[in-house]
Amino acid sequence: MSVWIAVVATGLGCYALKLAGLVTPQRVLDDARMRRFTELVPVALLTALIAVQALADGRTLEFDGARMAGLGAAVVALLLRAPFLLVLVIAAGVAAGLRLLGL
Amino acid sequence: MEVTEAEKAAAPAESTRSAAVRDGLGVGLAVGVSGVAFGAAAVTAGLGVAQACVLSLLAFTGASQFALAGVIGGGGGLVAGSLGAMLLGGRNALYGLRLARMLDVRGWRRLLTAQVVIDETTAVATAQRGRAAARAGFYTTAISLYLTWNVTTLAGAAGAARLGDPDAIGLDVLGPAVFLALLWPRLTAGRTEVRVAAAAAVIAIAATPLLPPGVPVMLAAFAALPALLRGTEK
Numbered sequence: 199m200s201v202w203i204a205v206v207a208t209g210l211g212c213y214a215l216k217l218a219g220l221v222t223p224q225r226v227l228d229d230a231r232m233r234r235f236t237e238l239v240p241v242a243l244l245t246a247l248i249a250v251q252a253l254a255d256g257r258t259l260e261f262d263g264a265r266m267a268g269l270g271a272a273v274v275a276l277l278l279r280a281p282f283l284l285v286l287v288i289a290a291g292v293a294a295g296l297r298l299l300g301l
Numbered sequence: 302m303e304v305t306e307a308e309k310a311a312a313p314a315e316s317t318r319s320a321a322v323r324d325g326l327g328v329g330l331a332v333g334v335s336g337v338a339f340g341a342a343a344v345t346a347g348l349g350v351a352q353a354c355v356l357s358l359l360a361f362t363g364a365s366q367f368a369l370a371g372v373i374g375g376g377g378g379l380v381a382g383s384l385g386a387m388l389l390g391g392r393n394a395l396y397g398l399r400l401a402r403m404l405d406v407r408g409w410r411r412l413l414t415a416q417v418v419i420d421e422t423t424a425v426a427t428a429q430r431g432r433a434a435a436r437a438g439f440y441t442t443a444i445s446l447y448l449t450w451n452v453t454t455l456a457g458a459a460g461a462a463r464l465g466d467p468d469a470i471g472l473d474v475l476g477p478a479v480f481l482a483l484l485w486p487r488l489t490a491g492r493t494e495v496r497v498a499a500a501a502a503v504i505a506i507a508a509t510p511l512l513p514p515g516v517p518v519m520l521a522a523f524a525a526l527p528a529l530l531r532g533t534e535k
Contacts, residue, residue: 204379205352208369209359211383212390216362217415219397220406227402231529236398238497238525240427241487243392244480245498246505246521247420251477254509268474269481276485283327289478290471297469 264301268293314433321434324425325441328479332363332421333449335475338467339366340457346374350458357454361447362419364389368514389515395522396423403427403435417443424483493528500524 226232252269253259272289280288336357343353348370356366365386372382397418403426406414417439426439467473487494501521508517 200379201348201352201373204369204373204383205348205356206359208365208383208386209356211387212360212362212365212393213416215387215390216393216397216418217412219394219399220401220404220411220415220418222398222401224401227398233402235525235529236402238494238528239395239522240399240423241484241494242497242501242521242524243395243518244420244424244484245488246501246518246524247392248477248480248484249502249505250509250518251473251480253506256514257510257512259506259509262473264471265474268471269477272474272478272481276482282324282482283331285482286327286331286475286478289474293471293474294469297471 264293264296267296317430317434318437321429321438322441325438326445328421328425328442329445329449332479333446333453335472336450336453337457338472340454343370344458346370353458354455357451362390385513388513392519393418421446424480428483497524
């Protein structure tokens with residue numbers, strides 16, 4: 199039963215956080231500096247997310263060769279202007295391929 | 302589907318909008334598949350099938366869900382597990398600040414929209430040019446990802462789809478690759494963006510060994526603070 203409480207509490211808590219940003223008063227967000235800040239926040243958070251997903255496992259930093267090679271391949275694909283889905287296939291494919299080879 | 306299509310300033314509204322829809326469908330389906338991994342991980346950790354599904358329906362934010370399942374599997378405290386999961390969901394509040402103006406929703410629509418304010422929807426919405434395209438991208442990602450994520454959670458939890466080791470097919474690379482591809486146009490367009498991105502990555506990595514999961518990513522929002530101090534600088 200207590201697992202159910204944890205599940206529902208987590209769900210409600212996560213929802214409340216999502217709502218919190220959306221209901222911020224308009225006049226706070228209309229300020230020019232605030233606007234520039236909020237425009238850059240997703241860039242900062244998503245880049246941080248990429249870095250953490252690529253290099254961390256919980257609180258441990260780890261360098262996974264196959265994962266980094268997959269992301270490196272994604273960068274090359276992006277530089278060559280590959281379509282979005284192809285970038286994903288290449289990234290996952292390179293990592294999976296290297297792991298299959300035991301590298 | 303070219304993400305760069307969205308960059309073409311002269312592109313008519315209709316084509317930027319359909320490019321946004323294609324982005325959204327791609328992200329929704331590609332990332333949604335990871336729900337199988339969550340469903341399987343949740344059941345392995347000791348959650349019931351119904352509990353795994355309710356968590357996906359209610360929390361609908363992958364990192365938090367994996368974190369709670371991990372704590373339950375590791376025999377950790379449920380209160381600490383729930384709080385840790387919510388900490389990971391904290392960044393969604395920051396996304397909301399950006400999306401509030403972009404989506405401009407009111408009343409009951411805002412209550413529904415809030416549920417889908419997550420990494421993926423924000424990434425697709427902010428990658429688009431113009432408000433109409435941003436909205437189209439946001440809601441396409443939201444609907445396709447919500448449906449896929451919940452169906453695949455059930456499949457993974459019920460054992461209908463076994464992935465084996467998700468890393469073996471490169472699923473761990475999919476997440477960062479999605480965000481990288483969506484951020485790419487902005488990273489190659491502006492110097493300020495590159496500076497903010499580099500600072501954010503350094504902050505998050507430096508903080509990772511020191512702070513609970515979820516906090517380092519939120520801390521990286523400080524990388525955007527110079528914009529608040531010097532609002533007119535581009």
